[in-house]
Amino acid sequence: MQRLRLELRAETDRSYDVLVGRGVLNDLHSEIKRIGRFSSFGLVTDDCVRPLLAEQLQTKLRAQNIHAELLSFPPGERAKNMETVLQLCHQLIARGFDRSSLLIAVGGGVVGDVAGFAAAIYMRGIPYIQVPTTLLAQVDSAIGGKTGVDLPSGKNLLGAFHQPLLVMSDPNVLASLPVEAKREGFAEIIKAALIADPELFYLLENEGAHLLDNASEMMETIISKAADVKCRVVSQDERESSLRRILNFGHTVGHALETASQYILTHGQAVAAGMGVAIRFSQKWAGLDQSEAERALKLIQGLGLPTSLPGDIRSESILSALEQDKKIQGNMCHFVLITEIGQAVIKPISVDELKASLDKLKQ
DSSP states (O other): OEEEEEOOTTOGGGOEEEEEOTTGGGGHHHHHHHHOOOSOEEEEEETTHIIIIIHHHHHHHHHTTOOEEEEEEOOSGGGOSHHHHHHHHHHHHHTTOOTTOEEEEEESHHHHHHHHHHHHHGGGOOOEEEEEOSHHIIIIITSSOEEEEEETTEEEEEEEEOOOSEEEEOGGGGGGSOHHHHHHHHHHHHHHHHHHOHHHHHHHHHHGGGGGSTTOTTHHHHHHHHHHHHHHHHHHOTTSSSGGGGGGTTHHHHHHHHHHTTTOSOHHHHHHHHHHHHHHHHHHHSOOOHHHHHHHHHHHHHTTOOOSOOTTSOHHHHHHHHHHTTOEETTEEEEEEEEETTEEEEEEEEHHHHHHHHHHHHO
16 A cells, blocks of 8 residues: 655645555545544445445445445536535535534545535535545546536636545556546546656556556556656645646646537546647647657557547637636636656747647647
């Protein structure tokens, strides 16, 4: 088991551990007791994860005198909205949850975002922990305290920074994930490697597509290394005022693609395509060597992810989504690029240059 530490230096009482290891959830009860005393407990999950894992965790917790109540909602990105959050808050009120209650988010990124946002606003903030059940959530969304929901006009436009007390990532729970869902997570792992960890990139490059097999002995190491990138960046810049923006590598165009496709494109597919754009832009504006660009694109493609823009989404739609997502300010878009594998920079690009370059990529 790896115990990573996300240090929030300004307020050490909000620093927390990120645990990664096979079977780590067997220690969920002891970790809960270690981090504090709580008046009540709520296991927040979706209707898909509920029978697969959440009900088992509830039984195990109750055997340890932690009587957690199950609260669930429909799965998928369409449930990531204010209506779901409000329904969850109404359930908390009806069940007598107070400021000393603890929420336990058991699920993928949508569950973590919804439960975290509800925890952030319920009674002006209650504690919660993250138990991510998808690869994408284990390496990215469960770590760092970003919570929120979507609006029709864009992703994550309503939200709050609200750090969990603990993150517990067990690679064993990924066994039930389909291969496509694992590819989603590898988009974020590749991102972490490209912006901050060349050693992780070489590991991914050497291990290849068989990493999609959950039995791979390297999964725990890969998850830990990607999670460590997130911890290191957030520790230095919790609220994305400077350094944390590098975590948006591939996401600038990626989020716009999700919005422009009306969320038909999955997050992993959109981010992968967004990284393809960012890698090609890095050659043009950040001096990325062609051989390194080719290696990066080959790695993404080798894991079954796209590196090109969808042909049916126009550049104007992408730019419109970027404006709605507040990525364009004063006719400039601040784009995360890489100068080499493992080194990110932020480059302002004018809207005119951006449109011309997007149009060229689509030709």
